Every structure is written in structure tokens, then in C-alpha cells.
Amino acid sequence: MSFSMELGAHVATHATFLAFVAAAVYAQALTGFALVLILLGLIGATNLVPLPDAVNASTIIAFCTSWTFLYRRRALRIERVLVPTLVASAAGIAIGALLLTWLAGTAYEVLRLLLGASIVACALSLWRTAEPLPSLSSPAMYALTGGVSGLMAGMFSAPGPPLVYLLYRQPKPLAWIQQSLMVIFGLGTVLRLLIVVPSGQFSLLSLQLAVEAVPVVFIVISYAARRAPPLSPRLLKALVCALLVGTGVSMGIGAFAAMR
Numbered sequence: 001m002s003f004s005m006e007l008g009a010h011v012a013t014h015a016t017f018l019a020f021v022a023a024a025v026y027a028q029a030l031t032g033f034a035l036v037l038i039l040l041g042l043i044g045a046t047n048l049v050p051l052p053d054a055v056n057a058s059t060i061i062a063f064c065t066s067w068t069f070l071y072r073r074r075a076l077r078i079e080r081v082l083v084p085t086l087v088a089s090a091a092g093i094a095i096g097a098l099l100l101t102w103l104a105g106t107a108y109e110v111l112r113l114l115l116g117a118s119i120v121a122c123a124l125s126l127w128r129t130a131e132p133l134p135s136l137s138s139p140a141m142y143a144l145t146g147g148v149s150g151l152m153a154g155m156f157s158a159p160g161p162p163l164v165y166l167l168y169r170q171p172k173p174l175a176w177i178q179q180s181l182m183v184i185f186g187l188g189t190v191l192r193l194l195i196v197v198p199s200g201q202f203s204l205l206s207l208q209l210a211v212e213a214v215p216v217v218f219i220v221i222s223y224a225a226r227r228a229p230p231l232s233p234r235l236l237k238a239l240v241c242a243l244l245v246g247t248g249v250s251m252g253i254g255a256f257a258a259m260r
Contacts, residue, residue, distance in 0.1 A: 014212060016048055021061070021213045022220050027240050028065070029224035034122075034240055036062060036158040041119045041247030044112055045254065049209065051111060052104045056206035058157040059192050061213050065221075066186035070179075082180055084139045085146030089159070089184060090191055092147045096154020097195045103155075109255045115156055116252030122161035123244035127237070133169050141166065146184075153188045154195075160185070 020042040028035035036058045043054045078086065103111040145166045153159035163184060167177045196202045 013048060014209075016046075017043070017209060018212060018216050020048070021216045025061075025217050025220040026224055027236075027243075029221055030236050034160065034244060035065065036156065036160070037119050037122055037244055038240065038247070040115060040156060040158065041244055041251065044115050044119075044251040045247045047254070049205065050104075051108075051115065052100060052201070053203055053206045053209060055100065055155075055157045056196060056202050057209035057213055059189050059196075060210035061217055062157060062185060063189035063193065064214055064217055066182045066189060069182045070186055077179070078183060079180070081136065081139075081142065082184065084143035085149075085163070085184060086187065088143040088146035089150035089153065089188055092150020092152075093154040093188055093191050094150075094195060096151040096156075097192060097201070098154070099151075100155045101199075101201055109259045112255035113252055113259070116248045116250075116255060118152065118156065118158070119244050119248030119251070122158075123241045123248065125161055125165055127241045131169070132171050134171065136170055136172075137166060149184075150188065153192060157189075157192065159188055 020039055023042070024035045024039035027038055039058055039061070040051070040054055043049060044051055048054075100111070103114070145162045149159040149162045152162070160181075163181060167180055170177065172180075193202070
């Protein structure tokens with residue numbers, strides 16, 4: 001009886017995880033952002049699986065998404081303007097991965113609180129509709145944004161919001177913006193995996209979650225690509241941002257209560 005109950009709980013946990021993956025990927029397919037934030041927000045709010053394992057699985061999901069895009073677009077081009085971002089992002093990823101290891105081992109609820117606050121801040125920044133700048137941002141701004149993005153990538157495998165906000169304000173074509181984001185995200189996932197796998201931070205549970213999630217990613221992307229969005233882009237963006245705020249606040253409250 002005990003074995004049956006444990007098996008049932010195990011199946012329910014992984015089924016819920018796959019449902020969260022499907023919801024996050026579908027939102028990403030419709031809006032173009034926030035896959036990892038939604039997935040980690042839902043997992044962190046429910047405490048479904050350990051956050052470090054969820055972050056590592058999210059890295060594989062982001063890896064598949066980015067490199068599939070780059071392969072189909074034949075878009076792996078590193079332009080000179082992106083070099084400061086890539087260099088600073090690489091340093092941020094290394095620091096963030098180390099912070100994740102330290103916090104997960106000594107201050108897990110602090111990690112949940114930080115992730116909840118980050119999700120709320122990112123949702124509020126993405127909610128804004130920024131006007132394009134009259135000229136390209138300075139290399140220092142690219143480097144600063146890359147560093148912040150890399151730190152978020154190392155800790156939570158969620159580099160998107162700072163870079164999305166910066167690049168969408170550049171006076172560049174949409175195709176250049178999308179390709180630049182995918183190049184940075186794709187290289188960032190490779191670097192993070194090169195850090196966490198050899199150091200023993202990529203657990204068997206991380207691998208199991210990633211293997212389970214990848215087929216769901218491709219199925220949901222294929223489904224969404226063949227159908228028109230059910231709501232207007234503006235309403236979809238508002239709903240996704242509201243979901244992010246809700247999950248971030250819920251996670252923060254739960255972490256704060258556990259720390260008391």
C-alpha cells in the first residue's frame with residue numbers, strides 16, 4: 001500500500017511538472033518570452049521539485065528552443081555590437097551558478113525569495129512598452145545588461161528580461177533582435193551546462209526532468225505554430241505578466257513564511 005501511494009505521488013509530481021512545462025512553452029510560443037520564468041514561478045510557488053533541479057532542466061529546455069531556432073534560421077552570427085554583452089554575460093553566468101550552489105545548500109528559502117522577487121521585477125519590466133531609442137546603446141550599456149542577464153542565467157537559467165528590454169529598444173529590424181537574443185541565449189545555455197555538468201551540479205533528477213520535458217516542448221511548439229493565437233498579443237502579454245506576478249508573489253510569501 002505504501003509503495004502504491006509513493007508511486008502515485010511520483011506520477012502525479014511528474015505529470016504536474018509536464019503540465020507546467022506545456023503551459024510555459026505555450027506562453028512562450030504565443031508571446032515570445034518568459035518560458036523559464038513561468039516554469040520556475042509555477043514550480044517555486046508549489047515547491048513541486050527542488051529549484052536547482054528545475055533550473056538545470058530549464059537550461060536544457062532553453063538550449064533546445066534556442067538552437068532549434070538558430071538552426072532553422074541559419075542565424076548564428078556574432079556581431080561586434082554583441083561582444084560586450086557576451087563577455088559580461090559569460091562572467092555573470094559563472095558567478096550566478098556559484099551563487100545557486102551556495103544558496104541551495106545553505107539558504108534554500110533565500111533562493112526562493114530571490115527568485116520570487118526577480119520574477120515580479122521582470123514581469124513589471126516586460127509589461128512596459130518601451131519606445132525605440134534614436135541610436136544604438138553604448139557598449140557599456142550592452143556590457144551592464146549582459147552582466148545582469150548572465151547572473152540571472154547562472155542562478156535561474158532565466159536571462160531574458162534585461163536583454164529583451166534592451167534589444168527591443170534598439171533601432172534595428174525585428175529579425176535582428178530575435179536572432180541576437182537567440183544567439184546570446186543559445187551560447188549562454190552551452191556555457192552554463194559546461195559549468196554545472198562537470199562540477200557535479202547536474203543531478204540525475206535534473207536529467208530526468210529534462211528528458212521528460214523535451215518531447216513536450218516540441219509537441220507544444222508544433223501545435224502553437226499551426227494555430228492563430230486565441231487572444232490579441234496585448235491581452236496575451238498582460239495575462240502572462242499577471243501570471244508571473246502572481247507566482248512570484250506567492251513564492252516570495254511562502255519563502256518568507258518558511259524563514260520565520
